[in-house]
Amino acid sequence: MILITGGAGFIGSHTCVALAACSEPFLILDHFGNSRRSVLERMGRITGMVPPCIEGDIRDAGLLRRIFAQYPITEVIHFAALKSVGESVREALRYYDNNIAGTVTLLQAMRAANVRSMVFSSSATVYGDPASLPIREDFPLSATNPYGQTKLMMEQVLADTSASEPGQWRIARLRYFNPVGAHESGLIGEDPQDVPNNLMPYVAQVAAGQRPCLSVFGNDYPTPDGTGTRDYIHVMDLAAGHVAALRYLRQNMGLLTVNLGTGRPVSVLEMVRSFEKASGRPVPYAVVARRPGDVAQCWADPGLAERLLGWKAELDVDRMCADAWRWQNGMARSLLEESALAAH
Numbered sequence: 599m600i601l602i603t604g605g606a607g608f609i610g611s612h613t614c615v616a617l618a619a620c621s622e623p624f625l626i627l628d629h630f631g632n633s634r635r636s637v638l639e640r641m642g643r644i645t646g647m648v649p650p651c652i653e654g655d656i657r658d659a660g661l662l663r664r665i666f667a668q669y670p671i672t673e674v675i676h677f678a679a680l681k682s683v684g685e686s687v688r689e690a691l692r693y694y695d696n697n698i699a700g701t702v703t704l705l706q707a708m709r710a711a712n713v714r715s716m717v718f719s720s721s722a723t724v725y726g727d728p729a730s731l732p733i734r735e736d737f738p739l740s741a742t743n744p745y746g747q748t749k750l751m752m753e754q755v756l757a758d759t760s761a762s763e764p765g766q767w768r769i770a771r772l773r774y775f776n777p778v779g780a781h782e783s784g785l786i787g788e789d790p791q792d793v794p795n796n797l798m799p800y801v802a803q804v805a806a807g808q809r810p811c812l813s814v815f816g817n818d819y820p821t822p823d824g825t826g827t828r829d830y831i832h833v834m835d836l837a838a839g840h841v842a843a844l845r846y847l848r849q850n851m852g853l854l855t856v857n858l859g860t861g862r863p864v865s866v867l868e869m870v871r872s873f874e875k876a877s878g879r880p881v882p883y884a885v886v887a888r889r890p891g892d893v894a895q896c897w898a899d900p901g902l903a904e905r906l907l908g909w910k911a912e913l914d915v916d917r918m919c920a921d922a923w924r925w926q927n928g929m930a931r932s933l934l935e936e937s938a939l940a941a942h
């Protein structure tokens with residue numbers, strides 16, 4: 599059985615659906631700090647069974663001990679983390695505590711239970727401002743904010759843990775590029791609890807009429823249309839990458855580090871046009887100043903993942919927008935209305 603920390607979140611919920619589709623048993627551990635309990639029932643509508651879930655915190659060593667004692671856990675996929683760059687600058691200690699202390703507590707509990715296999719959510723943010731493109735796994739690493747720093751530090755914790763007991767650990771550090779989109783059912787998707795920081799959920803809310811206008815952060819970058827480019831990857835492709843990593847670890851001992859991206863850069867304006875096409879709605883935008891800390895361009899060389907895992911992203915940006923729109927215009931809208939009603 600696979601323990602999925604943060605399995606109720608955006609990437610975790612889609613990965614659980616992918617695992618259920620290949621009959622892999624799993625157990626979710628999530629404290630719902632950045633997700634809704636109702637996601638479990640919606641996942642159940644897709645898979646035919648509400649997934650088993652324990653509500654709790656990865657920093658709770660006693661709870662982890664009980665979980666490892668009670669369930670036949672053999673592997674862990676570790677999504678649980680705080681992920682907002684801006685918030686991490688204002689609340690640095692909260693980020694270090696949740697992400698670093700949480701991961702160390704989890705690894706200690708795994709070791710005590712003799713479970714030494716983990717798939718870990720890292721991020722392209724560990725490459726900082728890349729000197730050249732596309733980005734390969736052996737490029738220099740750096741961080742420009744506490745969130746990125748926690749990802750770098752957790753990657754180090756995992757490397758040192760692996761090295762401390764040679765031949766015993768199986769660890770995959772998956773560096774995601776920009777996960778977007780939603781499950782094709784429209785029942786689960788990215789569900790920001792606040793004003794979205796990221797491009798795709800913001801564009802989706804503008805298309806849905808929930809926000810008047812997108813601010814495009816700069817059009818004077820050295821890119822074909824002047825706006826920033828990113829490697830957007832469909833969340834179901836990303837989910838499939840986790841299944842592939844899990845299978846790789848079952849056959850291979852040691853530490854694996856791979857990019858999960860498409861290898862194709864997409865600009866802000868290309869994303870806007872694709873979303874307009876998918877939704878049939880206009881996405882009004884205004885160009886404003888660059889966002890501090892943004893890099894001009896970021897995209898992956900996904901070749902290593904293809905060679906080692908036999909995995910490759912399949913879904914294009916039009917499909918990412920179509921699926922995100924189905925989610926936004928249906929379930930996400932009604933969840934938002936429910937929250938607004940509950941707040942009154």
Ligand SMILES: NC(=O)c1ccc[n+]([C@@H]2O[C@H](COP(=O)([O-])OP(=O)(O)OC[C@H]3O[C@@H](n4cnc5c(N)ncnc54)[C@H](O)[C@@H]3O)[C@@H](O)[C@H]2O)c1
Nearest residue numbers: 604607608609628629630631632633655656678679719721
């Ligand atoms: N979404 C992205 O753009 C992106 C990009 C690169 C890497 N990542 C990483 O992928 C992982 C998943 O991201 P996501 O987008 O699904 O985020 P998310 O916030 O939707 O999901 C994270 C889940 O973990 C839970 N959680 C957080 N701290 C916890 C704790 N201490 N104990 C128990 N549960 C806890 C939250 O309630 C949430 O359900 C994170 O580690 C994130 O840093 C995300």
Ligand SMILES: O=c1ccn([C@@H]2O[C@H](COP(=O)(O)OP(=O)(O)O[C@H]3O[C@H](CO)[C@H](O)[C@H](O)[C@H]3O)[C@@H](O)[C@H]2O)c(=O)[nH]1
Nearest residue numbers: 721722723795796797798800813814815826827828866892
């Ligand atoms: O309202 C917005 C939001 C974003 N953008 C632009 O859209 C592009 C993508 O921005 P996102 O915020 O969606 O994604 P980032 O690549 O900037 O950041 C994300 O991916 C990084 C990895 O590369 C880190 O993981 C980070 O935590 C995560 O938020 C950038 O050019 C950004 O300037 C806008 O123009 N307007």
